[in-house]
Amino acid sequence: MIKFGSAGRGAAMVAAARVDPATARGGSDPQGDRVEVFAWATDDDPDKAAEKAAVDSLEEAFTEACPGQEFVNPVIAGGGQSDPKQALHPRLRENDPPDSFQVHPGAELMDYIDAGQLADLNDQFAQWGLSEVLPKGLLDAITVNGKIYTVPVGIHRLMLWSNREVLATAGLANQPATLGEFIHDLDALKASGVEHPLALGADWTQLELLEGVLLAELGPERFESLWTAKADWSGSDITGALDDYKKLLSYSNPDRDNLHWTDAAKRLSGGGAGYLFMGDWVVGELERDGLRDYSYQPFPGTGETFQWLGDSFVLPKNAPNAAGANSWLKTVGSVEGQKAFNTRKGSIPARTDANPADYPPYQQAAIADFKQLRLVPSCAHGSACTQAVAAAVISALGSFSSTGDIADLQAAIAAGVATYGDLRS
Template sequence: MVGGDGGAALDALFEGFSQRHPDVSMNDVADENLSLEVKSRILKESPPDVWMEWPGKNLKPYEDASVLGDVTAVWEDSDMEQYYLDGPREAATFDGTYRAVPLNIHRINNLFYDVRQAEELGLDPATIDSPRAFAEELRRIDAETDHTGMLFPMKNPWTVLQMWETVLLGEHGHETFRGVTDDAAAAHRRAIVDALDIVRQYAEVATEDKLYLSLTDANERFVDGESVFFHQGDWAAGAYTESAQFDYGTHWDHVPFPGTDGLYAMNMDAVIAANATDNPETVSTFLSYVGSADGQKRFNQKKGSIPPRTDVDTSAFTPFLQEQQTAFQQSTAQPLSITHGLGVRPDQLIELKTAMSSFVSSWDPEAVADEVVAALDTSA
């Protein structure tokens, strides 16, 4: 069972699988609301053999319900363990048992910038070394120039949540980030407040329509030259590569978000197997292909993402994605995104989005930090 997003990428994956295994038939069910459909079938005790889902803590309800299949043998009978880094492997396991096969990765902590505007302002984005220093630079741009420092869409609370988790990672480091997501949020409350305060500072110099600005509209306006910077996951670059007047390296470029150099904050999709299936050999064969270099090359080239395997030939990928793959391979850690469900449970994610909705109404870091701690720290 597959979702509606990335149809061309899934077609490429299935085509490659059919070429490798012409004797194996696979029936896929496309559904625009995949998660709801899977849950409905699980409740009816008729889950699909395999489906695509965010891994990590997003899978905790399935794990608690004993729905997930043990796919450890797929990992151990192949070379997957050798070519997956720790972050994707962590997202695929519960208590040492593999429950998923990650298929693609999107980087969260990108800071895109308009090359010509940065040069005009005498800016080298790579020298901005922390989220707080970035706030100071945005204030300087706002006070001393006629440029917009950074477009900041807030129409949907997830973009604010993503900004906050990126600032938390960049300002306070990976260890604190992990503590916040691993039931120790109360112990790191000051870091949570500080990150919220820095996000508030970004909002103060954002455009007046920020609360009504969608991600798509903001991204299009960045392409049109309306701001120096734009923070977003690497999926935003799809619009850049499609624009004939917005060339990589000439008109736009990117750096890791300030303070996050060497860290590769991840969103990803994975293929999940049900605990009960009438076709265990077929499922294992398909999962092995999903975890193969050939399968991941085919899928990610179409999806505009990078493979979690480190040995995939990306020479046919865009230069931007090739650089993303290099950064992934050289990263010292691969934090699991909060906003995209890998680093927190689904119920926590709902509460965090609610907290961010409160934040853009009050801009009160102290009060909203209490909501964040309550959502994340089970001992609070």
């Protein structure tokens, strides 16, 4: 197993060991020392400030590890596109790929794999020892037909966040352990004068909430089976879970369909809500909004699982600078590269051999849970679902938010999953 040694780079980063691109697996280098990497966070997207800082820090680690290699994100470097994915897709279709690009590890990879756009990374994983330091659930999620397709750099977790002051005013001192207890606490908050105690936004934030209910009521095996083309969405257990999801919507803010996730977070931090279900990237938003007295827990009833999503980078087929791309990916997979990225983003390393002392208390707790709990992927963020399935479910939830028709929601989700789900799962 390869682990980079430590070296100082000041307060901003910890340097990774040097990687010689000439010794990395890959072909010719027609564009010299320029390594073109499509990363999602751009300068004109304030909602991704933490992600931009994380990629910048990872870039610094790469530059230190690979002297002479120049990192270039074409979207940030004058590309004129605010959405890197929109700029990426035509290039992949035209066989003009960058050297690497960012993806969600998991089912989202299938779109690129089915299109024949990704090179497998089995040799690199063996050379770098990555298979030995990634948990089985994550390794399984990035492996298709025995081939590994991406290098995970960071992991996020979906959690239930609460404003402790708002809860205390309602006399709530204990965290809810079940969905029934959660609904009881929401009722207590309403009785204390909090009109809409569950903060909620639009689109994928509603899918996150649905996932929490489904996982709590159906368990991890049944939950994971729901997102393939062969899934059965007709059962009474599904209907019951959707009915409970509808019940939770009744505690949320009526303007949810027009609310960005950052605005939903502001409802919690400002005291207008007691709870918010969101990925742990919300920590930075809560603290920027001045909320320090908050608590967190898994969605009630899911405490034995770790519902995850992540960030990772891939090697496209026919990457112009394959040697430089492999140097980049080696940095992405290294202890020091993951430390540089995750200490800035608020996520945790994908590697299980990271030093918890390098991270603040929440991340230390998440690192411990990541090692010991059952990993369950998220549909809302590409680890459980293809992009098309997630889009279909989000669309169905958007309609349901207005109509409240459970039968229509159940049928619409079933149709979307059957049409766009992966048949091989």
